[in-house]
Amino acid sequence: MTALELVVTALDDPVPGVRSVTFAAADGSEVLPTYVPGSHLVVDCGGRTNAYSLTGDAVCPPTYSISVLRLDDGAGGSRWIHDELSVGDVVEARLPRSAFAPASKATRHLLVAGGIGVTPILSHVRAADQWGRDVQVLYAHREGRGAHVAELRELAGDRLELYTDQAGFVARLEEVLAAQPLGTHLYVCGPTAMMDHVLARAAELGWPPSRLHSERFGIDVLDPGEPFTVTVAESGTTLDVPSGTSLLEALLEAGHDIPNLCRQGVCGECRVPVVGGRPLHRDLFLTEDEKEAADVLMCCVSRADGPTLEVSLR
Amino acid sequence: MPKLEHTSVPLWATASPTVAPEPDCGGASYLLVGVGAQGREQVATWADALSGHPVARVVGDHADYVGVDLAAALAEAQVGVRVRIAGPVSSCLALRGVAVNAGVEDDELHVAATAKGTIDVWCSHCTSTSAVEAEIDDVVRCRGCGRSLLVYHHVSRRTGRFLGFQIDAEALPDGLSAEVAS
């Protein structure tokens, strides 16, 4: 089960434009699932799903914390969190997903944060403090809008450098990138242009890809897929496959006995012949040729490329 | 036997190496390591091609001593360094182990084997290592316990040794029979 029901226990506006939200388990559990530092929480924000980095303790934490920047021109998720969400509200979320983990072999962690990109960086710094890891943190933010500065200062002490002017940050970055001991890994999170600059300069200064890690917000969200309808050729009946429900789940729910095992698109058990419509392949099992032939699909992960699909279940 | 490129044996350590890929030139500095005459030659060729870039050399005739110098150089190195190793296969495997253990990532490392020569075979039964002139699938005598070892297509990254195990373990010595413990 990947679903998580959370209740809002606290709201805070630490700096203009940023809202921090604290969640506990809605069922009263004392702890929430442990997560890898740098993980993000996928939250249902009044109909839109958004991903927010977790900032608190990672091991059996009593609460989850996120900090959300208000985006007036976004799709509405952050506005909902700022304007609609209240203490006591229950929200649907998914188990945290890790896509920006600390490198275990790193002998130093060079952490670069820009604006609200500080959130997964804070998570890294917290873990580094607990495990005694060597960190160096550069945090660039607009004057008066540096979220979590006090916490970072407490955790990282003089290993934290703050920059409110771009020129100062860029100059210092040049020095820092050119003088890291072998074994250092770089992590960067912030506005796209800033991340592109940091990564480009690092590569130009000889950093190999294996030492560069970045978290681009809003991209690594689970794709529940577009809704479609599926017709079973033998009976002619048509079923709805809503967004977030797999074709396999829809068929099983309708009473069809489809062999299945991994539910991840790797084992090949749930292979179903396609006799109408075009499959949208999302599996790791079929070969490129088989995918192109478009006459079969792995129904546990794949969907329809278009509004309808017809399958044979004989 | 499965295709060697699907095993832990690096391509440059196989009996018939394919054309070596070009070494990466995106580093900020280069650490060139050479063992033996051909290793030194390769290091000189690389250094010429890299003129204008910061280059440090670690050369010698014995992989053990070169390994000590390499470890020392890596302890002082900065991110941006690229390590290139040239020498006989066994030296390359051993020095790759030194580099890996010092934290060098695969995309910071380039290896060019200059000759076959001896390889190190680790006896899984007595744990001693024998330096032998042999190739994968050969049978060699373990210098530690005397067993006949098959040189298996399996190489340890950390030590650079090939796995050896007793080829005739399933043959019962003459005149003996197995008993079942009651």
Added chain:
Amino acid sequence: MSLTVPAPIDPGASLIAGFPFPFVEDRYRYSTNVSPSPSLVTTPAGQWGAAVVDVDAEYRRELAERKDILAKDPGRHVVLPHMRGAAWDALLTLMHELAVAYPGRMSLARTGPHRWLWENRVLDEVLEFTYGDERTLPDEPLGYIASQVQDDIVLLDQRADQLWGDAGVVTFAADWSFGFDVGMSFLEIHGPVPRLREEGIITRAHEFLKRLQPHQPYRRTNWTLTIGRRLDVSTELYPEWGPDREMIQRVDDVTFGRLVHLRVEVQHLIRLPESGAIMFLIRTYLLPLEHVAKVEPWRIRTAQVLAELPEDMADYKGIIKYKDRAAAWLQASGDLS
């Protein structure tokens, strides 16, 4: 000098009832046969799979054997320095799984922000420790938790789009050497196995493992035959158990059925929640053919699988010298009942 084979034990009803019979059809081929765990499987003899960790009647005996093996060969227990966090993660995760599966006999309680109290009433051990502080444990964390579960444990670090076997305690290896393999990538470790790469099975398994998420364990089974009740059939000890493959050809039928064991590994694949490392648990089960034969559907199916098994697979599994006799033996035992 005589060579001895570890004698079989009388499995007893519980070991047969809990045996994870591995064959789901009448022939066997490699596949990426992963499925979510836990998940109860009912068999003709009983059931298995209700929990991620399984403590059975062999618990104390196997843990004692592990201790002996490690005392003689500490090279079976390796934790590369960067895997320290993953080792702690494995310890806490396994303690939690044991406590969930055996609430009357194992318990894990939090006594402070990083303080925990572990009780194992089967081994009569009580331990209060601080997470992350080695001074509060009697042993290195992976070594300690390996003294509490019958599984072998390998921890894989995910980096540069590969998985690296950088820590583990493996005392019951089926013809491989963890001590040699430590530090290799997942693909390198499986390099020597025929068919796997060519058929894309290992690549798919690799892709699957890289996408594993915490709190969603998976499992798969693997199998072979072992002569004698021998858990440790590692490469290191090959000179000791290798000759059994010759000896077994000369014994009478009764002895054959007593000595040849169906060996099943239930492997768990778990993304550790804080370190992000992958924990690979290998839980080994041995059942002599004479007991496999007493469960009719098992007898028939095992005979068919062995008879049909391609030569290269039988050779790789080390059973080519006696698998046909095992198939015939199982066929024949039905005729006697």
